[in-house]
Amino acid sequence: MYARAAIGLVPGFARPDRLPDTMSQRQGVRIDRAHLADYNRVCGFRLTDRLPATYPHVLAFPLAFRLMSGRDFPFPVIGLVHVANRIELRRPIDAGEPLDLAVHAADLREHARGRQLDVVSTAMVDGEVVWRDVSTYLRREGTGSSGGARGDRAEPPPASARWRLTPRVGTDYARVSGDHNPIHTSRLGARLFGFARPIAHGMWSKARCLAALEGRLPEAYTVDVSFKLPVLLPSTVAFSATGAAGTAEVAEAIEATEVRGAAGVAAAAAPEWTFALHSAKSGKPHLDGTITA
Numbered sequence: 001m002y003a004r005a006a007i008g009l010v011p012g013f014a015r016p017d018r019l020p021d022t023m024s025q026r027q028g029v030r031i032d033r034a035h036l037a038d039y040n041r042v043c044g045f046r047l048t049d050r051l052p053a054t055y056p057h058v059l060a061f062p063l064a065f066r067l068m069s070g071r072d073f074p075f076p077v078i079g080l081v082h083v084a085n086r087i088e089l090r091r092p093i094d095a096g097e098p099l100d101l102a103v104h105a106a107d108l109r110e111h112a113r114g115r116q117l118d119v120v121s122t123a124m125v126d127g128e129v130v131w132r133d134v135s136t137y138l139r140r141e142g143t144g145s146s147g148g149a150r151g152d153r154a155e156p157p158p159a160s161a162r163w164r165l166t167p168r169v170g171t172d173y174a175r176v177s178g179d180h181n182p183i184h185t186s187r188l189g190a191r192l193f194g195f196a197r198p199i200a201h202g203m204w205s206k207a208r209c210l211a212a213l214e215g216r217l218p219e220a221y222t223v224d225v226s227f228k229l230p231v232l233l234p235s236t237v238a239f240s241a242t243g244a245a246g247t248a249e250v251a252e253a254i255e256a257t258e259v260r261g262a263a264g265v266a267a268a269a270a271p272e273w274t275f276a277l278h279s280a281k282s283g284k285p286h287l288d289g290t291i292t293a
Contacts, residue, residue, distance in 0.1 A: 024063035044211035060121040084136040114141035159238035199230035218293040243270035
């Protein structure tokens with residue numbers, strides 16, 4: 001599929017001006033518990049049989065990549081920018097439940113910097129939709145503005161935690177997710193696309209933020225994230241979160257989680273959260289998110 005995606009970059013490769021009306025599907029997908037445990041370690045989750053809200057995204061990734069690298073897709077998949085992701089976890093999912101996965105593209109629309117589209121993934125158990133994921137991608141076209149000036153940027157909220165990220169964040173997540181885009185794993189590959197160093201996967205960043213709040217989230221929730229500036233590897237990032245308990249209590253709980261393990265933290269789940277990821281050095285934003293029960 002990566003070879004097919006690379007061929008799509010060849011000039012003169014004919015493409016339609018609309019999204020395909022096909023749906024990629026896999027039935028009866030069973031969870032490999034060893035892979036789930038590896039994913040949980042890479043992203044910072046506890047080792048349990050309950051799937052993190054972001055885990056089905058990696059199961060659906062091959063279907064999404066096949067769809068987006070097809071000849072009937074309007075843009076080359078290499079070069080699309082993942083700008084937002086919305087996940088609806090409608091109920092807890094156990095690793096013993098086989099999943100029926102489906103992926104389709106929707107809502108091709110104009111944007112100030114080009115065009116956007118959504119890739120929609122669902123997971124079903126016995127005909128019930130238990131999980132839904134909407135990834136929004138931007139195809140940059142023209143010279144639209146990429147955002148406000150430094151003076152217009154709000155000051156980042158107080159940090160609840162700071163994480164030092166090494167280049168292994170890119171290679172380890174590529175291994176567990178199947179997303180081996182070289183901008184995440186190779187300095188040369190990153191430079192070919194205009195980055196000084198490899199950058200972290202956006203979905204790793206989202207998963208790491210959810211892992212920091214594990215044990216304090218509702219049983220079912222929607223988590224929305226907007227991806228801002230990329231996280232260069234290595235770097236140090238500042239995580240902030242505010243829920244019903246308030247920022248100070250969140251920081252204390254996160255510190256206890258990282259020192260004693262998540263099992264050592266007992267706290268009531270908050271129905272709503274806001275969270276963010278920033279550069280610890282410059283305060284530049286990497287990610288903004290909300291969680292709603």
